[in-house]
Amino acid sequence: MxxxxxxxxxxxxxxxxxxxxxxxxxxxxxxxxxxxxxxxxxxxxxxxxxxIKKSRQPVISHHDPGPMQDSYSIDHLPSDHVSNPVIEPSTFQNGPGEADPIRRQTYSILAGDSGEGEMRNGIDVGAPLLEKSQDIGITPICAADEGDIENEERRGFEIATAALGQSRRNGQVPFYSGGQTGPTYALDICSPEKSLPRHFLIPSHSCSTLSDADRSYLQAKGVLTLPSAKSCESLLRAYLHHVHPIMPVIEVDRILEYQHNGRLHEYNTLLLWSIFLAAVNFISPEVYEQEGYKSRKEMKATMYSRAKGMDKVVLIQSSLLMGFWISKHDEYLQPWYWTGTAINLCQMLGLHRNPDSSKPNCAVTDRQRCLWRRLWWTSFYRDRWLGMSFGRPLRINLIDCDMPMPTATDLLIDVVGLHEKTSHGFLPSDLSKLASYWVTLIELSKQLGAVIAMNYQSQRSKPTIQQFEHLESEILQCALPSQYESGLANPARFHLFHVHLHYQALLICLYRPYGSETPIDLDTAEQDDWQHRMCLKAGDAASKTNDIFHSLVEDGLLVFAGPMTPSLLVPAMQTHLLFYKSPDSLTKRLRLHKLEMCMLIMEELQKIYNVASIYRGIFFKAMQQICPSYRTGMSSSDQAIISVPTKLLGSVSAFANITEQETDSLGEFMGSLLDETSIFKFWETWNSM
Structure with missing residues (x-):
């Protein structure tokens, strides 16, 4: 629908x-x-x-439980919603029945009449049903909420409020603000006197429903059919005896509470199958024979296949594509999760290594080589830029990798031999250009990894001036496509600008920490002048980011923005907000104008990407902290996108008229939000100005 x-x-x-x-x-x-x-x-x-009238229309399902002859089965799976909370399969689990007091409405995935009964060949013989399971490991989307931009912005506002310790709501979901490059750096800029926590809890907004089609599919796969009560008890006992002592990954009291109360069928289904999978190795033959299996291997294979695909390359592809999904329901970090899954699978399959490292591998075709390079380096690209965007550690260490760098041919090999009509109807006319842009992005990603290692790792050593200048030289020598290249179709023009946005974000990451730091061997007499030049270079990159977005707006290209685009605007916004500390009133107003332009761009992007709403809510909160009278940046009436630059040039904000007292409180607040782990440690520079 x-x-x-x-x-x-x-x-x-x-x-x-x-x-x-x-x-x-x-x-x-x-x-x-x-x-x-x-x-x-x-x-x-x-x-x-x-x-709201609730209608109960049970979905009757009759299926052969297959090899699991003595099993729980689902007879009635009504599609109506009931108010039961969802317990996510994470290391931080809510107890049964712990609902978010301010949640609009939450739903259980499966609902029906409670009862006890064991199904043997479709006949009830007395085991509890898996019909009230709240935790099947699937969190679908509440379609009614997905279009509400106000609530999406409020999500970012809640994160910022929780970070500042001002939340009036109880948090249930652990949140890590992202180390040195997380989105909440906008708040760190605003308080010089106190250190904000990096870990805090935010309210949960998960809303879980299961469609009839999904429910039927899971039934057919056997996911909703547990072993018999006696077998479940044996499996759980085997797990706690043999697995948990060496790998204590679950909360034992939680699962035992479910078991004791006869509600094991309500425990997280995905996690429960994982527990059983690990426990099969230690059960007696009577258990698997009772369930209709000939061996432990057969039983394990069935359990493993119930929630997983088997083609590893397809799993990598799917994981990378799933990384495009970002939702406001506690899932804005889903790209990080799915990219990690893809990286793990790549490394498991050895895609990080050159298949021809010792000698040409005749078992691998050229087409496979190209695909493997694309999969690996796409995972690498996402690892670097998501690490920067979310302030997370890098997963890939290039020292462990020798997969050759990709070429444009790797991307184009799939289209060789396509019929011209097919190619013209489905492929962009500038595909060869786009392929070269992708290769450039991979090069920039390698440089970003070097910058993060030098500037942002928690256990890093200060670089020497030679190390800094060497890395700066390599970045400045990157061959970028000309922004004024002619003859390109609009999608290709957008991707050209997108490459330049990555480049400016890379420069900001390189220069900004050195407003307050210096290389270890820099002469003391040169430090002030050197730091000032780094500030100017960071500010110049932020201003160029604004110019690029200005061009995208003026040329009508913002409609081609992807889910990564909002994150590329954040480093510039952080820089503008940081430079607002300047004592010069004209500089403050110019930076404010640039920041407000970015907020208008985010307002347009949030119509498509929820993460833009989160970023916008965070920056709005930061701007309110700087100037409490500021109220023009949040959820204003829709703006014509082409008018963004014009309106900005003439806009008048509360910032322009802040008092001296407000300026003093600004300095206090900005400093307290900067500690030694902040993204771009720039505060010492401004305190000395």
């Missing part, structure tokens, strides 16, 4: 409803932004709550 995105919030004041514009009431509270700007009273009319 196709869902339509909505860009208006259900909660709106009377004036915004009459004007039919989006109201910021849900995010900023009363008064909303529109009424504040109009200097009008913000009147909110309470909305009548509609009663």
């Amino acid at each position: 196709t869902t339509t995105r909505s860009y208006r919030c259900a909660v709106a004041c009377q004036a915004c409803r009459q004007r039919k514009v989006r109201c910021s009431l849900a995010v900023t509270g009363k008064p909303c932004i529109g009424c504040t700007q109009d200097r009008a009273e913000c009147i909110v009319v309470p909305k009548q709550r509609k009663k």
